[in-house]
Amino acid sequence: MLEVRQLAVNYRGICGLEAVNFSVQPGQLVGVIGPNGAGKSTLLKAMLGLVPTVSGGVDFRSQPLQQQRYRVAYVPQRSQIDWDYPVTVRNVAMMGRTRHLGWLGTPGQGTHAIVQSALERVGIWDLRDRRIGELSGGQQQRVFLGRALTQKADLLLFDEPFTGVDQTTEAVILEIYAELRAEGKILLVSSHNWGQTxxxxxxxxxLNRSLIADGTPQEVMTAENLQRAYGSRLGQSQPPPALESQIFC
Incomplete structure (x- = not known):
């Protein structure tokens, strides 16, 4: 189980996260939603120790998560990646095996097979020798999903994976998420606009700095909770419309 306890982040006196608590069982796909600046990316980074926290902790399988980074695959927002870096699709996917090989390890036949399987699974094996900067937004997102698959992680964190992708890529991502969930993985996925997904x-x-609501989408996405999360920005930050009428009726 993943357990987040009283997690708080403060940036030079400005609250980034305030005492966030939740837990996730294996085999669950959990979305994190909220307005821009709500702390969604901060939450994922704080869980991994990529930003300093002022209180709280994160446990995975009853041990501190930061001591088990080898069990975690993290895919940041595309805007945080240097797409001009001269690296191929295959090499990016191979990076997911670095912890298993060591920095000076030589990939063997088994490693190459894992990389090929991952890239085939996301539908871009035919692009394996292309540089990542030459790809479309959807293809780039699939590259990093492929890298996450090569890590064979038990906990997967995705930051805004649906931003700027086409419908084909979105369908591929959701299909793989379903497969990973069936394998007993834990998936935590942030997004500012989910829609029918x-x-x-x-x-x-x-989320909006603090945790506004936690439950099934039907339980969470009520008009009252949306107003609490988005306030006067409701309609400006493009949250999903009130779902009682659009999805669940």
Whole structure:
């Protein structure tokens, strides 16, 4: 089980996260939603120790998560990646095996097979020798999903994976998420605009610095909770419309 306890982040006196608590069982796909600046990316980074926290902790399988980074695959937002870096699709996927090989390890036949399987699974094996900067947004997102698959992780964190992708890529991502969930993995996926994709989730965390609501999408995405999360920005930050009428009726 993943357990987040009283996690708080403060940036030079400005609250980034305030005492966030939740837990996730194996085999669950959990979405994190909220307005821009709500702390969704901060939450994922704080869980991994990529930003300093002022309180709280994160345990995975009853041990501190930061001591088990080898069990975690993290895919940041595309805007945080240097797409001009001269690296091929195959080499990016191979990076997911670095912890298993060591920095000076030589990939063997087994490693090459894992990389090929991952890239085939996301539908871009034919692009394996292309540089990542030459790809479309959807293809780039699939590259890093492929890298996450090569890590063979038990906990997968995705930050805004649906931003700027085409419908084909979105369908591929959701299919793989379903497969990973069936394998007993834990998936935590942030997004500022889910739309109909909400129906694929087991649970939803509605966040705006603090945790506004935690439950099924139907339980969380009510008009009252949306107003609490988005306030006067409701309609400007493009949250999913009130779901009682659009998805669940």
């Amino acid at each position: 909400l129906t694929q989730l087991d649970r939803l965390l509605l």
